[in-house]
Amino acid sequence: MSKSRNPPVGRLARLGRVAALSARGSAGLAMRALRKVAGADAAETDRSTISHVVQALGEMKGAAMKLGQALSMDVDALPAELRNIAARLQSSAPPLDAEEIVAIVEDELGAPPEKLFAEFDTEPLAAASLGQVHAARLHDGREVVLKVQYPGIAEAVDADFANIALMVRAAGLTSKLLDGTAYVEELRREIHLETDYVLEAERARAFRELFSAEADLLVPEPIPERSTSRVLCLTRVRGQTLTQFIESNPDAAARWRVSEQLIRAVHGPFYSAARIHADPNPGNFLVTADGKLALLDYGCVKSFREDFVATIRDCLIAELNGQPYDVLAGVRATGFVVDTDEATARGLLADIMAIASRPLRANVYDYALDTTVSDMRALGLRRTKDFLRVRPPAEAVMLGRAVSGCAQNLRALGARGEVRAVYLKMLQRRRPEG
Structure with missing residues (x-):
């Protein structure tokens, strides 16, 4: 996984990234058509375009990356090879530098990882749309994972949905019949709540109780003393x-x-x-x-x-x-x-x-x-x-x-x-x- 800087936060910055992706996608379609006419391998153009989009969405993270994840799950949207490329968005987005992750952990938990944990791996297990996950071990020997939120990701999510609302209005989709404002707001509200790791810990505990009678369904246990609203510690499941x-x-x-x-x-x-x-x-x-x-x-x-x-x-x-x-x-x-x-x-x-x-x-x-x-x-x-x-x-x-x-x-x-x-x-x- 290549290293990534913080995701862009402002509405204009994120809108610009989307516009660039749109332009790249249009150019890719045009090139594919030309290669097909010329008898060349159009699949190579598809691979290049999808790879570029995956890299860009991975760097943007937030709601934009979630849209890419949805595309990677759709069996009918892309051929298997291209869907496998898009599947990198499920857990392998470009991660933040190790130094920045360590700084976030120390800022949130009040001490550097080497003091809080018996072991802490600065190389992430996964890097997703709102945060990345690191393996660690508590001093009592329990294996855990630490979910660390990307800086500014809550603002980035709100910026994505503000841009969606802007595009809806610009497209004239505001009549009574076409108005999807309530649905966009529902998505925005629910995805924004994902940035609250205290709430996520409460939800995990609730599901542990729901599945307590089903021995073949597992839910990791939150570790409250190593968690905040931006850092979430849970028991590790392999x-x-x-x-x-x-x-x-x-x-x-x-x-x-x-x-x-x-x-x-x-x-x-x-x-x-x-x-x-x-x-x-x-x-x-x-x-x-x-x-x-x-x-x-x-x-x-x-x-x-x-x-x-x-x-x-x-x-x-x-x-x-x-x-x-x-x-x-x-x-x-x-x-x-x-x-x-x-x-x-x-x-x-x-x-x-x-x-x-x-x-x-x-x-x-x-x-x-x-x-x-x-x-x-x-x-x-x-x-x-x-x-x-x-x-x-x-x-x-x-x-x-x-x-x-x-x-x-x-x-x-x-x-x-x-x-x-x-x-x-x-x-x-x-x-x-x-």
């Missing part, structure tokens, strides 16, 4: 990331075991406690040597209203049991805005349910053949006007991020198993308390 696990070519039984664990880890807390881990980056999941799944990084955890969860639960229970359910009444109850006639709304919702509920309609479902994300995207393009007239509440943005990301990870795992049975068991658990 294992393979989802990507590394997939690349190890596991057998069908292992793929299904991890897929079943992934479904429970992501969807289970939503139905049992009205909250969801909303950062589906494959680097946030570790498969341990003894077959457990560890869920990492609790910066992005979304809590929901009880009636929002209850309506979705009732809909899924009806689907699983083959019972009738008034989906239109349900989405209205959760806060959807329905600005079209009833027949159109019901038709759109029927199309959405036909795609989203596929894994629930078969006793055995094959994720290697799953196309729910791409089919939902195609439906959105085909019925754009109807989607604009049946609009979910802003809080659904983070649920969508979690669910679609989980589906992408399950497709990458390519597992085949009894998905329906997993959901039936999850939905039998207690309703969230108000």
